[in-house]
Amino acid sequence: MVFPGFIGQKVGMTQIFDDNGQALPVTVIELCPLTVTQLKTPANDGYAAVQVGYQNAKEKHLTKAEIGHLKKAQTEENTGLVRRLQEFRVSDSDIAQYTLGSAIDPFVDGSFLSAGSKVDVSGLSIGKGFQGNTKRWNHHRGPMSHGSKSHRLPGSIGAGTTPSRVFKGLRMAGRMGHKQVTTQQLQVVRVIPEKRVVLIHGSVPGVEGTFITIRPSLGLKRRAL
Amino acid sequence: MSNELIKSIEKEYLKESLPDLAPGDSVKVKVRIIEGNKERVQAYEGVVIRLRGGGINRTVTVRRVFQGIGVERIFLLHSPKVESITVIRKGYVRRSKLYYMRERSGKAARIREKVVTNTAASGKKADKK
Numbered sequence: 001m002v003f004p005g006f007i008g009q010k011v012g013m014t015q016i017f018d019d020n021g022q023a024l025p026v027t028v029i030e031l032c033p034l035t036v037t038q039l040k041t042p043a044n045d046g047y048a049a050v051q052v053g054y055q056n057a058k059e060k061h062l063t064k065a066e067i068g069h070l071k072k073a074q075t076e077e078n079t080g081l082v083r084r085l086q087e088f089r090v091s092d093s094d095i096a097q098y099t100l101g102s103a104i105d106p107f108v109d110g111s112f113l114s115a116g117s118k119v120d121v122s123g124l125s126i127g128k129g130f131q132g133n134t135k136r137w138n139h140h141r142g143p144m145s146h147g148s149k150s151h152r153l154p155g156s157i158g159a160g161t162t163p164s165r166v167f168k169g170l171r172m173a174g175r176m177g178h179k180q181v182t183t184q185q186l187q188v189v190r191v192i193p194e195k196r197v198v199l200i201h202g203s204v205p206g207v208e209g210t211f212i213t214i215r216p217s218l219g220l221k222r223r224a225l
Numbered sequence: 226m227s228n229e230l231i232k233s234i235e236k237e238y239l240k241e242s243l244p245d246l247a248p249g250d251s252v253k254v255k256v257r258i259i260e261g262n263k264e265r266v267q268a269y270e271g272v273v274i275r276l277r278g279g280g281i282n283r284t285v286t287v288r289r290v291f292q293g294i295g296v297e298r299i300f301l302l303h304s305p306k307v308e309s310i311t312v313i314r315k316g317y318v319r320r321s322k323l324y325y326m327r328e329r330s331g332k333a334a335r336i337r338e339k340v341v342t343n344t345a346a347s348g349k350k351a352d353k354k
Contacts, residue, residue, distance in 0.1 A: 014231050015281060016238050021257065021305040028231055195230065208228075 005088045005215040006031050006106040006113070007054035008198075010123065012208045016189070016199065026189050026199040029121075029212065031106040035082050036098050037073045048095040052104060053082025054211070075101035084211055107193035112216045115191060120184045123205040123212035127178030137171040181205040185217050235281045240303050246285060248273050248323050249316025249336050254287060254300055255308040266308055269298060272316065272336065274323035285310070288326060290334070295327060315339040 011028040018024050038051035059067065059081060067081070074080040078101050090098075106113060113119070133139045134152045142150030154173065158166050187201040204212060246252065254269045271289030274297070278284050283302045288295060300307050316336035326334060 012228050012231050014235055016234070017303075017305055023301055023304060028228075028234060030230065192234070195233065197230065197234065199234070 002112055002216075003034075003050075003088065003104050004090060004112075005086075005213055006104075006111075007034060007052070007084055007086055008032070008106075008212055008214055010204055010206055010208055010210050010212055011197070013203065018189075024189060024201055025203070026201060027204045029198050029200060029204065029214065031196055031198065031214075033106070034104040035073065035078060035080060036100055036102050036104065037070055037080065037082065037085060039095060039098055039100060040087065041095055042092050047089065048092045049087045049089045050095070050098050051085055051087045054084040054086070055082060057081050057083040073101040078103065086213065106198075107191070107196065113188055113191050113198055113214075115188055117188050118185050118217035119188055119200065120182050120215050120217045121186055121200065121204045121212055122180060122182040122215075123210050125177045125179055125181040125205045126207050128176040130174060131176040132173045133171060136173060136176045139171070185219070232280070238281055238303060243302055244310060244312050246273055246276060246310070246312065247315070248276065248321055249318035249339070250312050251314040251316065251336075252285075252287060252310055252312055254298075254310045256300070257306050257308055270313070271296075271298075272323070272326065274326055276321075288323075290330065315341060 008029040008031040011030050013025060013027050015023045015025050032055050034052035034054055036050055037053045040047060040049040040051065042048055053070070056079070061083065062070070062081060070080045070082065072080075080101055105111075128135070132152055133154045134141055139154070141152050142148055142155070144151055157170055157172070183203070183205055186204070188198055189201050190199040191197075192199070198214075200214075206212060244252075250273045252271065252273055255266050256269060257264055258267050269287065269289070271287040273285055274288045275286040276283070277286075281303050284299050285302055286297055286299050288297045290296070300310070302310070315338065317339040318336060
C-alpha cells in the first residue's frame with residue numbers, strides 16, 4: 001500500500017553537494033502526516049478516493065460546516081481537525097485498507113519518497129499580476145528604434161470584416177501566474193525523516209510557504225497551458 | 226530570507242573551518258580534479274579579487290596572470306572539490322572588489338602587504354594599516 005501523494009509546504013531553496021562534489025540546487029519541502037478525513041467508495045460515490053487533511057488546525061480557524069465534516073473522522077487520539085483537505089484517487093480494492101481518522105506518514109516505509117525517485121510537484125504558481133503579452137505569452141517585441149512605437153504592443157488581433165470578431169482564446173494581456181501548475185519529473189535528492197523534509201532537485205511552483213502536492217511521477221506528459 | 230530549517234540542512238555541508246580571507250590576499254587553493262578515473266589535487270595560486278555570497282553559497286574569485294594571460298577562477302568555498310585554501314600573504318587594499326586589477330599589469334599590479342599586529346593595545350586600527 002503506497003499512498004499516492006502527499007501534501008507539503010515549500011520552505012525555500014538552497015544548494016547541497018552530491019557525492020561527486022557537484023553543487024545541486026534543491027528545493028526544501030516540509031511534509032506533515034496526513035489525516036484521513038473521508039473515504040469515498042465506488043458504492044457510495046462512484047469512485048474510490050481517500051480525502052486527507054494536512055496539518056492540525058485550531059477550531060477557531062474552521063467553519064462550523066468544516067468541523068461537522070471533520071468530526072466524522074474523529075478518533076480518541078486524533079481530534080481530526082485539519083486544514084487543506086485534498087482527495088487522492090486509490091484503486092477500488094485499496095480503499096478498504098484506509099480507516100477514518102488514521103494518520104498517513106510520508107516518511108514511513110512504503111512511501112514513494114526515496115533518494116533518486118522521480119516525482120511530480122503541483123502548487124499555485126507565483127502571482128505576477130496584470131502582465132502584457134510579451135511577458136505573459138512570450139511574444140516578440142517590436143523594433144525599439146527607427147521611429148517604431150510598437151515596442152511591446154500586442155499588434156493585430158485578427159482580420160477585419162471577415163470574421164468581424166476576435167477569435168476566442170486569443171492570447172492577450174491579463175492576469176498571469178497564481179494558477180495550479182505541475183512541474184513533472186523532478187528528482188528527489190534526499191529524504192530527511194528526522195527533519196520531516198525532502199530535498200528536490202530544481203525548483204517547484206509557488207512562493208515560499210505555499211502548499212504543494214507531491215506525487216510519484218507519471219512520466220513526461222505534455223503540460224496543458 | 227534564509228529559514229532556520231534551511232540553515233540546519235546547509236549546516237551538514239558546511240566546512241567547519243575556513244581561513245579568514247580578504248580581498249587582496251594571495252592564496253593557494255588546492256582543487257580536486259578528476260582525470261580519467263583518477264582523482265588528484267591541483268594547486269592554484271593567485272590574488273583574491275572578490276568574495277561574495279554567504280553560507281553555503283560563499284565564493285571567492287582568485288586572479289592570476291599565467292603566461293601573460295589573466296585567469297580568474299571562482300571557487301565555491303564549501304565545495305568538497307576545494308580541498309584547502311591557505312593565505313600566503315595578506316594584502317593591503319582599499320576596495321572590496323579588486324576589478325581594477327584587470328586593467329593593470331606588471332609593477333602597477335602589485336599589492337602592498339598588510340602588516341598584522343596582534344597586540345591588544347593597537348587593536349583594530351593597527352590592523353588596517
